[in-house]
Amino acid sequence: MNKWLAFVLFVVAVGSVVFHFVSPWWFTPLASNWGHIDTTIVITFWITGVAFVAVILFMAYCVLKFRHKADRRAAYEPENKKLEIWLTVVTTVGVIGMLAPGLIVWNQYVHVPDGADEIEVMGQQWTWSYRLPGADGVLGKTDVRNITSDNPFGIAMNDPNGVDDVLIEGDDLHLPIDRPVKVLLRSIDVLHDFYVPHFRAKMDLVPGLVSYFWMTPTRTGSFEILCAELCGTGHHIMRGTVVVDAADDYDAWLQEQETFADYLAAAEAAKTSTARLALDNEEAEPKAAQ
Numbered sequence: 001m002n003k004w005l006a007f008v009l010f011v012v013a014v015g016s017v018v019f020h021f022v023s024p025w026w027f028t029p030l031a032s033n034w035g036h037i038d039t040t041i042v043i044t045f046w047i048t049g050v051a052f053v054a055v056i057l058f059m060a061y062c063v064l065k066f067r068h069k070a071d072r073r074a075a076y077e078p079e080n081k082k083l084e085i086w087l088t089v090v091t092t093v094g095v096i097g098m099l100a101p102g103l104i105v106w107n108q109y110v111h112v113p114d115g116a117d118e119i120e121v122m123g124q125q126w127t128w129s130y131r132l133p134g135a136d137g138v139l140g141k142t143d144v145r146n147i148t149s150d151n152p153f154g155i156a157m158n159d160p161n162g163v164d165d166v167l168i169e170g171d172d173l174h175l176p177i178d179r180p181v182k183v184l185l186r187s188i189d190v191l192h193d194f195y196v197p198h199f200r201a202k203m204d205l206v207p208g209l210v211s212y213f214w215m216t217p218t219r220t221g222s223f224e225i226l227c228a229e230l231c232g233t234g235h236h237i238m239r240g241t242v243v244v245d246a247a248d249d250y251d252a253w254l255q256e257q258e259t260f261a262d263y264l265a266a267a268e269a270a271k272t273s274t275a276r277l278a279l280d281n282e283e284a285e286p287k288a289a290q
């Protein structure tokens with residue numbers, strides 16, 4: 001029985017390592033500058049992998065070596081200074097090895113390089129919308145209290161920087177290749193999490209504040225956006241697409257997008273036509289009564 005248990009433990013240890021190397025599940029091909037994030041995960045795999053194999057093989061060894069024998073008695077050894085020091089040092093080195101690279105990369109992840117473009121991602125149950133700064137390169141100020149159907153991002157009416165902001169609702173986000181971009185994140189209802197696996201980029205959207213990270217797309221193509229925070233019954237449909245374009249394609253796409261000024265003009269036109277319709281009806285009614 002003990003031999004079998006030791007054998008099963010051995011198979012678990014070796015099988016896990018083999019499966020790790022032949023597994024079809026691995027990172028999606030990288031499409032941003034965040035190769036360092038992959039490195040930190042690989043370091044964690046190595047440290048936890050070595051610890052896992054060591055612990056499982058040690059268990060298999062103990063199950064065999066110290067199995068029950070009628071004439072054997074257990075020894076009581078409450079203290080072993082040497083072993084405790086040794087285990088504490090190895091564990092400390094392992095934990096530092098896992099935490100330190102993460103802290104270094106996190107520091108890079110939230111320190112935006114000078115000259116990065118700014119864009120805004122807005123999450124709400126259960127869609128993604130995007131705002132780009134327009135020709136002036138500056139996003140207009142916003143406030144949730146300004147949000148209406150004509151002003152879905154709540155742009156401040158008295159901020160001239162907001163008028164040319166490009167608004168994208170229910171469509172793909174496009175980004176130019178090889179340009180660092182600061183991604184500002186807002187939510188207008190609950191917690192969401194903007195996640196593009198190919199970019200290795202992920203950040204919570206928290207109602208009431210603007211969170212951010214930065215990255216540089218390094219490859220053209222279409223990449224999936226996921227919400228990585230359980231945000232209600234429609235969480236699973238909260239997906240989107242980000243398309244990384246060459247500079248010319250990006251400019252051509254940008255030309256076709258609507259600005260906040262277009263939104264305001266459309267709202268104004270709708271108001272006028274409603275008013276005219278009401279006026280027409282009023283004029284028509286007395287005739288109908290005759």
Ligand SMILES: [Cu+2]
Nearest residue numbers: 192227231238
């Ligand atoms: Cu969500």
